[in-house]
Amino acid sequence: MKTDDLISMLAAGDSRLAGPPPGRRYAMACSLGALAAGLMMLALLQPRHDLLQAIFLPMFWVKVGFVLSLAGASLFAVLRLSRPGARLDGIASLLAVPVLAIWGLAAYALIDSAPAERARLFFGDTWTVCPFLIALLSVPVYFAVFKVMQGMAPTRPRLAGFASGLLAGAIAAAVYCLHCPEMGAPFIGFWYLLGMLAPALFGAWQGHSRLRW
Numbered sequence: 001m002k003t004d005d006l007i008s009m010l011a012a013g014d015s016r017l018a019g020p021p022p023g024r025r026y027a028m029a030c031s032l033g034a035l036a037a038g039l040m041m042l043a044l045l046q047p048r049h050d051l052l053q054a055i056f057l058p059m060f061w062v063k064v065g066f067v068l069s070l071a072g073a074s075l076f077a078v079l080r081l082s083r084p085g086a087r088l089d090g091i092a093s094l095l096a097v098p099v100l101a102i103w104g105l106a107a108y109a110l111i112d113s114a115p116a117e118r119a120r121l122f123f124g125d126t127w128t129v130c131p132f133l134i135a136l137l138s139v140p141v142y143f144a145v146f147k148v149m150q151g152m153a154p155t156r157p158r159l160a161g162f163a164s165g166l167l168a169g170a171i172a173a174a175v176y177c178l179h180c181p182e183m184g185a186p187f188i189g190f191w192y193l194l195g196m197l198a199p200a201l202f203g204a205w206q207g208h209s210r211l212r213w
Helices: 002-013 020-044 058-081 093-110 115-123 130-150 157-176 185-210
Strands: none
Touching: 002 115, 020 058, 020 130, 020 157, 058 093, 058 157, 093 157, 093 185, 115 157, 115 185, 130 157, 130 185, 157 185
C-alpha cells in the first residue's frame, strides 16, 4: 500500500481494511494454506503409520500444542502488525512462552537421560530433513498469509513479514506432526523451531521490500 493511498482513504473515512475483517481474511488464508499443506503432506510424505496409536501418547500432544501455541501467538502478532498504530506490547513475550516451555521440557529430558542417549534425543532419526520439510509445507500457507498482509497497512514491514512467515511455518509444522515420528522435546525444541524460522526469516527479508508503503 502506498502512503498517499492510505492518507486518501483515511481522509475519506475509509481504509484498505474495509470489507471482511482482518481476522476473517487471515482465517481464510490460514485455512486454505493448511489444506494445501495437508494435501502436500499426503502426496509427498504420507501420515505416520502408527498415527492412531501416537495420538494417545502425551508427547504427541505436547508437540502439537507447541506448534499450535506458536501459531496462535503468531496470528495475534500478524493481526496487530497489520494495522498502523496498533499496540505491540507483549507480542515478544507471547511468542517466547511456547518456545521457553518446550526448551524447559528439552532441558529436563536431557538432564534426566543417560549421557549416551542425549545425542539421540537431540538429533532423532530425521534431523537432516525435518526443517526442510516444514519449510516446504509452509510455502502455500506463506503465500496465502503474505498476500493478505500485502492488502493491509503494516508500519513495520520487516516484523510484519517475520510474523507472517512464522505463522506459516507454525501451521506447516502442525501438519508435519501427522507425518513426523519424532517425540523428543530436544528434537522438537530445536529442529521444529528451525523449520518454522526459515519462512519467518524469508518473510522478514521480503517484508522490507514488498510490505513497505
